[in-house]
Amino acid sequence: MTDAGHTGGQRAATGQFAGRRIVVTGGSRGLGEHIVRLLLSEGARVATCARKPEPLEALRSSLDVPTALFTRTLDVSAPELLERFVEEAASALGGLDGVVACAGGARGRGITEATAEDWAATWELNVGHVVRLIAVATPHLRAAGGGSIVVVASVSGWKPGPQAQYGSAKAAQIHMVSSLARELATDGIRVNAVSPGSMLIPGKRWDRMRREDPSAFDRFRTEFPGRELVRxxxxxDAIAFLLSDQSRAVTGINLPVDKGQNAPTPEGY
Structure with a gap:
């Protein structure tokens, strides 16, 4: 594990998250990077982690924001490393007000090909990581008088498609959110899920399809009523809303951000 505690720009923090201290897992690329940049731009102090140091360093060096960024390089599914990161982040930031569980992914193929290790790895990355993240962050949120937790799930959690290990792990996340929202409500802690549809992220699966197989991409676009994938x-933006005071009466929900997507993959369901 490599360590890097970083301070951002020199101006006073402003914006809707000014003074807020937020942990985001998987914040160096894709959706996680967008979340981190948005929170920083709105004045939050952010701690994030990723498996490789280079994207974290690239993110840090590109920032021109009036706040602090704390980073660690780690695998969130590795025992004890995630817990240590959260404790160090809370210490560096002076506490925690919010948590975003963004790290996730899948291993393996179909049911006759995926191994027990594929299933275990997929569940640990999605379900185990979220359980341990929330467990270690909760005392810090309690100490702050409450806070907001957002779990990044997926439309695959209730719109079935291949592979089953991923969809079932995302379904577990959604159920976990509804249960923990009740358990933690007396502590002033809100827990919600956001379920993105298929996102058009540069260099990722759908962007590659768009460039390499335009006809297949056009067919996939028909799964969206407006013929546009999610950005x-x-x-x-939806995650920021659930972290903000504007959603103070919202807890235990799963918020789809999918532009009305039908099947979650080109293979249908």
């Missing part, structure tokens, strides 16, 4: 900025 990560749109999902980040």
């Amino acid at each position: 990560p900025e749109e999902v980040a």
Whole structure:
């Protein structure tokens, strides 16, 4: 694990999250990067982690925002490393007011090909990571008088498609949110999920399809009533809403941000 505690720009923090201290897992690329940049631009102090140091360093070096960024390089599914990161982040930021569980992914193929290790790895990355993140962050949120937790789930959590290990893990996340929202409500802690649809992220699956197989991409676009895939900025906006005081009466929900998407993959369901 490599360590990097970083301070951002020199101006006083302003914006709707000024003074807020927020942990975001998986914040160096894609949706996670958009979340981190948005929160920083609105005055938050942010701690984030990723598996490789280079994207974190690239993110840090590109920032021109009036706040602090704290980073660690780690695998969120590795025992104890995630817990240590959260404790160090809370210490560096002076506490925690919000948490975003964004890290996720899948291993393996179909049911006859995926191994028990594929299933275990997919569940640990999605479900285990979220459980441990919330467990270690909760005392810090309690100490701050409450806070907001947002879990990045997926439309695959209730619109079935391949592969089952990923969809079932995302379904577990959604159920977990509804349960923990009740458990933590007396502490003033809100827990919600956001379920993105298929996002058009540069260099990722759908962007590659768009460039390499335009006809297949056009067919996939028909799964969206407006014929447009979701942009990560749109999902980040929804997450920021659930972290903000504007959603203070909202807890235990799963908010789809999918532009009305039908099947979650070109293979249908």
